[in-house]
Amino acid sequence: xxxxxxxxxxxxxxLAKSKAILIPIGSTEQHGPNGLLGTDxxxxxxxxxxxxxxxxxxxxxxxxxxxxxxxxxxxxxITLRPSTMIAAMQDWTQSLARHGFERIYxxxxxxxxxxxxxxxxxxxxxxxxxxxxxxxxPPLRCSLRNWWELPGVMDLCRQLFPVGEGSHATPSExxxxxxxYPQAVKQVADDYRRRFxxxxxxxxxxxxxxxxxxxxxxxxxxxxxxxxxQFAAS
Ligand SMILES: [Zn+2]
Numbered sequence: 001x002x003x004x005x006x007x008x009x010x011x012x013x014x015l016a017k018s019k020a021i022l023i024p025i026g027s028t029e030q031h032g033p034n035g036l037l038g039t040d041x042x043x044x045x046x047x048x049x050x051x052x053x054x055x056x057x058x059x060x061x062x063x064x065x066x067x068x069x070x071x072x073x074x075x076x077x078i079t080l081r082p083s084t085m086i087a088a089m090q091d092w093t094q095s096l097a098r099h100g101f102e103r104i105y106x107x108x109x110x111x112x113x114x115x116x117x118x119x120x121x122x123x124x125x126x127x128x129x130x131x132x133x134x135x136x137x138p139p140l141r142c143s144l145r146n147w148w149e150l151p152g153v154m155d156l157c158r159q160l161f162p163v164g165e166g167s168h169a170t171p172s173e174x175x176x177x178x179x180x181y182p183q184a185v186k187q188v189a190d191d192y193r194r195r196f197x198x199x200x201x202x203x204x205x206x207x208x209x210x211x212x213x214x215x216x217x218x219x220x221x222x223x224x225x226x227x228x229x230q231f232a233a234s
Contacts, residue, residue, distance in 0.1 A: 001052055003060045011099070014058050019102040020232035021058045022224070023092070024048045025117065026109035027066035030074030032169030032199040034186040034206070037076045038064065039169070039177050040110035044147050046180035047217055048107050051224040063092065063106075066113040074199055082116045089120040090127065097140050103232050104142045107224065109173070117144050143231050148172065150223035153216065160212045166203025172216055174205045179213025 001014065003021070026041030036042065041064035052059040068079040080088070093104055106117060121142045128140050148154055157165060157172040165172060178185045 001056060001058045002049065003058060006058075011058070015100045018058070018232055019100060020105060020228065021060050021096060021101050021103070022048050022052065022105045022107055022228060023060040023063060024109070025063040025066065025106050025113060027068050027079075027113060028064055029068035029071040029077040029079070029110075030169075030199045031174065032203070032205050034208070035169045035174045035199075036177050036181070036184055036186075039173050040066070042109070042180060043173050043176045044107040044109040046176060047147055047220040047224060050217060050221045051228065054221060055225040055229070057225070057228055060092075060096070063089070066110050067116050068110075068112065070112070071199070082119065085113075085116050086120040086123055089117070090123055093124050093140070093142065094127070102140055103234070104140075105228050105231055106142060106144050108144060108146045111146070111167075114144070114146070141231075141234070145224075145227065147220050147224075150220050150227070152223055153220050156216060156219050160215065161204075161207055164204025164207055166201055168201035168203060169199055169205050170203045171205050171207040171209075171212070174208035175210065175213035176216050176220075177213070178208060178210045179217055182210055185210070 003011065024041065024044035026044055028037050028041060030037060031039040041062050045062045048059045051057055065078050065080055066085060067082065068077050071077040072079060096104060108114065108117060121144070124142060148157065161171045
């Protein structure tokens with residue numbers, strides 16, 4: 001169930017049975033010679049949407065621009081100041097809390113976002129504790145999960161790509177986006193291994209494949225559903 005493809009009565013009905021929502025969060029930044037600019041937003045979105053379809057989880061719109069200052073020398077990258085991102089995350093959360101959501105599960109696709117997301121959570125919690133309603137305020141909790149750190153997922157990625165996984169523009173994340181958008185598969189130029197710098201950080205994304213993406217998504221979806229249910233019930 002996706003928020004932007006739902007009507008308000010459908011969201012109202014969902015709230016009657018669950019106060020938890022999943023928000024994919026990522027970045028729009030270069031991902032090497034064959035990775036899509038949207039990779040870090042698309043991975044949590046693809047995984048979140050499938051988890052939502054399989055388990056009836058409400059999935060919010062993707063927060064698809066984040067902290068990408070260090071990728072700005074590559075065309076297409078868009079970045080937010082940390083203060084802008086924190087303010088926007090606060091507004092998204094406060095809007096959802098206003099309707100009765102109490103558990104916001106942020107499924108993150110970009111390592112560079114982690115510090116700012118954590119700071120945003122602190123701002124959000126301070127906002128709640130400074131609220132005049134005090135102890136009567138409904139409990140609001142946020143959770144941050146990096147999709148590649150979901151139980152079992154990193155082991156699977158290492159198994160699929162024992163060499164060349166690297167830390168940016170990894171074959172694993174490129175595979176996930178190709179599985180989600182097979183029409184966007186890019187052929188890597190034959191000579192790209194000789195070209196540097198091209199945006200990778202220690203990775204060999206030429207190993208990416210739709211088949212690997214399918215396996216990684218399946219493992220991630222299973223882990224997200226289990227973790228989200230625990231968080232929703234906490
Ligand atoms: Zn990435």
